[in-house]
Amino acid sequence: MEVQRAAEEEEEEVAVDVQVTDLLNALIAWKVPEDLFTISSLKASFETLFRSFDPEVQFQYFRSFRRVRISFSDAAAAAEARLRLHRTDFNGTEIRLYFPQSVHIGSPRLKPPKPEKQFLISPPASPPVGWEQSHDATPVINYDLLCAISKIGPGETYELHTATPTTPSVVVHVCEDEQGLGPTVADCSQQEKPLAPRPKIVQTRRPDFMPGAEQ
Structure with missing residues (x-):
């Protein structure tokens, strides 16, 4: 019944009176x-x-x-x-x-929009009866997953999702830290260790001023 009613509404919108x-x-x-x-x-x-x-x-x-x-x-x-x-x-x-x-x-007289579409107009009109604004869902944080990832050392892997006959596995590969600039392996229960200082960026020197050069 709902499909038939939607088809009838579409036919009403398509059937436009054209007068020449x-x-x-x-x-x-x-x-x-x-x-x-x-x-x-x-x-x-x-x-x-x-x-x-x-x-x-x-x-x-x-x-x-x-x-x-x-x-x-x-x-x-x-x-x-x-x-x-x-x-x-x-x-x-x-x-x-x-x-x-x-x-x-169409009709020579301007008709108002349908009630269920009025809330899409800017500035919005009164919403239809029973309409409620949807709220964003609260983000889900998997602390167990974050804890397991933090325990992985450089060069190790961690399988997030096991492979099935229809889906592949998801594996996290942690890059090796050769220069010692990244964070060290830390346990969730321990305090975070301070990071190594980042290398200083050397600024490009400005060319010397030449009075004879045209600006």
Whole structure:
């Protein structure tokens, strides 16, 4: 039942209402000449073609897309302009006119998120009923293992996990301390012995100052 309910919720989220509306009172001129955006006389000639159908026509130029939006006062003027000017020649380029479309995805009204997802919003809203914050688990420290490892001397090994037919063994190899810089073998019940002093790092000497050198 839970699997079926989850599948139904996914189908509800995937099924989105998409509405496409044609804007019949406007046209989009597609791939217009590049000179149309820079030469004023060419722009005036282009606008004259459409003002013969509607004196109140308005133009919006999109140079990056090489398109022009032509808005008419009514749909009849837009339909007549497309019927007569579509695929006609203008300054050596074929004019292509299309009706723009407005795409609405989902409901036109904004719906609030589902209650079980509201606590993921930043800043968070009220959490759902019954929701409780989880607490981090307390770290587990194996003192027996730490004690056994501390008793291992240099060059010795300690098997942490015995091998099985399906898993390998885990063995700790302690490196030998040739220079005597590392800690010595210490028992857990005894006090820790002081470590040997660490070697001093010699700082690199700064070059002598030369007055003749350019800074």
